[in-house]
Amino acid sequence: MIDLRSDTMTRPTAAMRAAMAAAEVGDEQLREDPTVNELQRRAAELVGQEAALFLPTATMANQIALRVLGHRGGEVVAEERTHVLVYEAGGAAANAGLVTRGLPGVAGRLTVAQLEEAVAAADPPLQPVELVVLEQTHRSSGGRVWPLEELEAVARGAHELGLRVHLDGARLLNASVAAAVPAAAYGGVADTVTLCFSKGLGCPLGAVLAGAADLIERAWVEKFRFGGAMRQAGIVAAAALYALDHHVERLAEDHARARRLAEGLAEAGLPVDPEATETNFIAIRLEELGLHEGEALRRLEAAGVLLTGLRPGWLRAVTCLDVEDEHVERAVELVPQALGALARA
Numbered sequence: 001m002i003d004l005r006s007d008t009m010t011r012p013t014a015a016m017r018a019a020m021a022a023a024e025v026g027d028e029q030l031r032e033d034p035t036v037n038e039l040q041r042r043a044a045e046l047v048g049q050e051a052a053l054f055l056p057t058a059t060m061a062n063q064i065a066l067r068v069l070g071h072r073g074g075e076v077v078a079e080e081r082t083h084v085l086v087y088e089a090g091g092a093a094a095n096a097g098l099v100t101r102g103l104p105g106v107a108g109r110l111t112v113a114q115l116e117e118a119v120a121a122a123d124p125p126l127q128p129v130e131l132v133v134l135e136q137t138h139r140s141s142g143g144r145v146w147p148l149e150e151l152e153a154v155a156r157g158a159h160e161l162g163l164r165v166h167l168d169g170a171r172l173l174n175a176s177v178a179a180a181v182p183a184a185a186y187g188g189v190a191d192t193v194t195l196c197f198s199k200g201l202g203c204p205l206g207a208v209l210a211g212a213a214d215l216i217e218r219a220w221v222e223k224f225r226f227g228g229a230m231r232q233a234g235i236v237a238a239a240a241l242y243a244l245d246h247h248v249e250r251l252a253e254d255h256a257r258a259r260r261l262a263e264g265l266a267e268a269g270l271p272v273d274p275e276a277t278e279t280n281f282i283a284i285r286l287e288e289l290g291l292h293e294g295e296a297l298r299r300l301e302a303a304g305v306l307l308t309g310l311r312p313g314w315l316r317a318v319t320c321l322d323v324e325d326e327h328v329e330r331a332v333e334l335v336p337q338a339l340g341a342l343a344r345a
């Protein structure tokens with residue numbers, strides 16, 4: 001079976017496990033775990049922020065950011081298929097008491113004019129727009145990259161409107177490697193930044209929330225409220241440090257394989273745009289195939305390839321550490337056959 005469902009499928013390599021086994025540890029809640037402390041220092045610097053907090057997941061990092069940046073009854077604005085709005089179990093409302101407003105975006109990106117309209121439409125004393133969440137890369141548009149100037153302009157516009165900015169950079173390093181822009185340049189525009197280690201970076205779990213030192217002090221308290229004293233967490237932080245040393249540059253290989261797969265599928269007649277394949281996601285539109293998502297996924301599985309949904313009407317294939325050239329070559333054969341594209345081309 002060729003598994004192209006998600007870059008969360010990566011399993012820790014033998015070398016990563018060895019780094020974990022050798023980790024120096026202490027009590028993280030007392031800030032005495034040297035490996036966690038080192039990861040927090042390096043991650044903050046990497047994303048252009050003062051401080052960082054190690055957390056089990058990027059979802060928790062996002063949720064803590066909402067608690068730190070917003071207030072009960074305020075509004076959070078984001079592109080309508082942003083992870084925070086659609087994949088976090090209503091956490092913005094349940095955990096932070098925030099009203100959510102999703103805005104249509106192009107390739108996952110919003111404009112300053114849209115933020116101005118959202119602020120103008122709100123009722124400031126009763127329901128003020130307090131923050132905007134930007135996602136880099138943007139998952140549901142197919143791993144698309146915000147160009148730096150555009151991200152800077154939207155963050156600046158948000159700040160001028162009095163909003164705080166959270167950057168969900170679960171895959172920030174994919175953007176950084178694909179665009180050859182330092183992660184700190186993207187991360188530095190925001191008040192808080194999420195970075196995830198359990199996707200393309202190949203760790204079993206782990207994420208950080210980074211920001212100014214005072215915000216991250218508040219994040220420590222919120223982490224405790226979420227039940228998150230992680231004690232000898234250096235065992236896991238060691239995997240993240242290993243990934244920062246060994247799994248960042250190699251993301252370029254995932255991107256090259258994704259591009260190869262997108263080109264192969266497009267050549268076979270599938271509705272795939274190689275130009276839109278900027279990182280490790282390939283987006284396949286179902287409409288032209290006349291198939292519903294469930295039927296398409298069943299046919300693919302029967303042919304020996306696992307894909308998953310990207311957003312309504314679209315499938316995704318994702319490359320990562322565990323996907324090799326031979327898997328891509330076989331997928332280029334099998335996916336068009338399974339989806340009936342050869343007969344149509």
Ligand SMILES: *Cc1c(COP(=O)(O)O)cnc(C)c1O
Nearest residue numbers: 057058059060083139168170196
């Ligand atoms: C996967 C993902 C998350 C959540 O990451 P977990 O570590 O699995 O909780 C957050 N934001 C985006 C954009 C993601 O793709």
